[in-house]
Amino acid sequence: MPRRNRTPEVVSRPGEPEPAADWRMLPALLPHLRDYPGRIALAMACLVVAKLSGVTLPLVLKHLVDDLDGTRAALVAVPLALLLAYGALRFVNVLMGELRDVVFGRVAERAVRRSALQVFRHLHALDLDFHLSRRTGGLSRDIERGVAGISFLLRFMLFNILPTILELLMVAGILLWAYGPAFAIITALSVAIYVAFSVVVTEWRTRFIRAANQLDSRANTRAVDSLLNYETVKYFGNEAHEAAEYDRFLAEWESAQQQNRMSLGALNVGQSLIVAGSLTLMMVLAASRVVSGAMSLGDFVAINAYVIQLFIPLNFLGFVYREIRRALTDMNRMFGLLNIRPKVQDAADASELQVGSPSVRFDNVQFGYHDDRRILNGVSFEIPAGKTVAVVGASGAGKSTLARLLFRFYDPDAGGILIDGKDLRGFSQASLRAAIAVVPQDTVLFNDTLFYNLQYGRPGASRDEVEQAARLAHLESFIAQLPQGYDTPVGERGLKLSGGEKQRVAIARALLKNPAILIFDEATSSLDSVSERAILAAIEEVAARRTTLVIAHRLSTITHADEIVVLDQGRVIERGRHEQLLAAGGAYAGLWRLQQSERSDPIHPPSLQPA
Incomplete structure (x- = not known):
């Protein structure tokens, strides 16, 4: 049966008839x-x-x-x-x-x-x-x-x-x-x-x-x-x-x-x-x-x-x-x-996901936002309990879509995602999302204080717990320099903070949530090299006890992963540890060489002289 495009009918748009008084x-x-x-x-x-x-x-x-x-x-x-x-x-x-x-x-x-x-x-x-x-x-x-x-x-x-x-x-x-x-x-x-x-x-x-x-x-x-x-x-x-x-x-x-x-x-x-x-x-x-x-x-x-x-x-x-x-x-x-009914709903017999150290398996997952463009084509891989799996690939390969499906923003068109062997559609959305923390690539903050945005990871957390999460995300030196400290307003959508500062806030509140499953979606893309190394150490320390999915563009950030999955046009084309993939000399090795050369060689601007 053909699927409809995933754009819902919302309230009337300009130019459309408005609903009459009823x-x-x-x-x-x-x-x-x-x-x-x-x-x-x-x-x-x-x-x-x-x-x-x-x-x-x-x-x-x-x-x-x-x-x-x-x-x-x-x-x-x-x-x-x-x-x-x-x-x-x-x-x-x-x-x-x-x-x-x-x-x-x-x-x-x-x-x-x-x-x-x-x-x-x-x-x-x-x-x-x-x-x-x-x-x-x-x-x-x-x-x-x-x-x-x-x-x-x-x-x-x-x-x-x-x-x-x-x-x-x-x-x-x-x-x-x-x-x-x-x-x-x-x-x-x-x-x-x-x-x-x-x-x-x-x-x-x-x-x-x-x-x-x-x-x-x-x-x-x-x-x-x-x-x-x-x-x-x-x-x-x-x-x-x-x-x-x-x-x-x-x-x-x-x-x-x-x-x-x-x-x-x-x-x-x-x-x-x-x-x-x-x-x-x-x-x-x-x-x-x-x-x-x-x-x-x-x-x-x-x-x-x-x-x-x-x-x-x-x-x-x-x-x-x-x-x-x-x-x-x-x-x-x-x-x-x-x-307007949500497309993603709990099953009538949905059970509560018990927090622990679960395994996650993507089993022949197929998905597309619209009928005319399929994003994932039979993706299969497993994240063992307490292990870290990284997914890499070119833009549009479907990396972030995996995170959205795991968080159940969408349901797969075919195949399934299993947590401890059970399809995640069998769990209530509330219990599923309570067990997962996401550090997104584009962090949007509330127009409130820095403390409020940090504590948002677990409302009701004590100040000591919030400060501990900030230390793990290497925010303490930055906060110490602020005249108002934790009471500093971050502005609309967090515009008063830099991209790197916002990402560290996102990492801190994800750690404060203390989840069983962690998703890092380009979590260090806005950090400088010094901050990146420091936060990567913190991420490795935290992820060592959790089931972790890392979506990365910079390959240097995922060399520690227990397994690396390479996606291309929605398909898994390579998988293995960092050293194994380099030795194989395939797509991952090519990406690694390209990124290493970009980091070591200066970029010379093209000549602006007229031809």
Whole structure:
């Protein structure tokens, strides 16, 4: 069966349609709300009390106006209880609203925290292919907007949408009961027209919101990529080019935002027209009844208050619906990351790898990142327990791929990798990776202190253990020269350290991990000759008690290996000890002679004289 290319479908790329808002996202939040049933119930009770006090206010106002609608002497006869009740209802309305937000705040914040953590953990569980093809800036912005969308949705859905619906029902019921069906019918029709118009227009303008979000992610991705590659930008003097590219993305975003703003204006104007028309119609009807004597002046004031009270939250409902659509779209993108399944997964019956001194065997391993290019073609060799095997070969021969397969970033297409005779796919990834330490060729450090990056090999290690690992990696003299010592910040991606210093940090934290299996992937490629000899001695001392795979370009660094495997185009062409391979006079011997001559002979630059 043909294999698909190993590039996963990640979140939408620029130019691709963005996922639409999906109302099925709402149930995904329910598990995060179950921890606080008491708080939710109390918040809902506060909501109901606040709305009851709110819809009672116009009735109290009606009686006050009717009592005052007489002679000036009537002022003395105004029941003090009505005035006190009016003030108390106002206070209760505000108090219950504030109490509701305070009580529910903990629930919303916990839901946001859990959702963000769920996505973060899932991203770390995804395979290497996803992270090689992702766009970090756009991905971080998707998560940021998704988290904000959850917070907005919880607060506004539960405490703006539901209260508004409750208030609409209460007001319509009071108008029907107190003033007849005409006012209730006008209210119902107005609300129906308003909601229908808001939904239709909002659905139309959602594409402008999506476009603006997509272009915002593109601009952010470009900015992050440029800043992460700061040195490259400087090397080529391309500051103006980077600024122009960033401005190009911002110009597209500006154009999309203009369309977004114009569509928003059209929505607001239409909503205002519906509100104004409904308000005018109800006021004309109420005024005519006051003139005919069917209603009092207090009734007119009450109806006016109810209409205003009705359309203020209804107008806000239009805004909330627009923002809920945006929030759902953002949540869909963030939770869509959870639908990306890692290609490398634990077997259902995966066991824990017991740490010891295991043997490792590559058994007829075949692998390719894409169908059109196979990297390994039936590679077989063994690393006996406690021994060191080095793999050498030209660039592209598949050396680093062996390390990635052993660490299980990928699974072989055919063949297998056995640890103590058992296929590593039978072990859990966590236990497998806990038993392996890798010193990579390109060491990337966290933007934190030197001590934090050293201790990262085993979080929780004591300071003495960290300092011992630093001594083994010959870092102590370097650290002693730093004014802040172990508390020295290393900068973004460790840019404040040299290549050799970063590699020694990588070696130190690998030693601190104290693994059963060690992988050195060009671990001394950035070191000078003096440091290289010192670290090689430390590596030999540590590797003597561990199963070690050394991937090397410089052959002088692996002369001590128990066996050397020579790869060429994904195949093993030679194997043996250093002396045996030199005596055989094959490919390894040719590489050795070439490297020795390069080290002994000066390199003369070509003549620059014109022909």
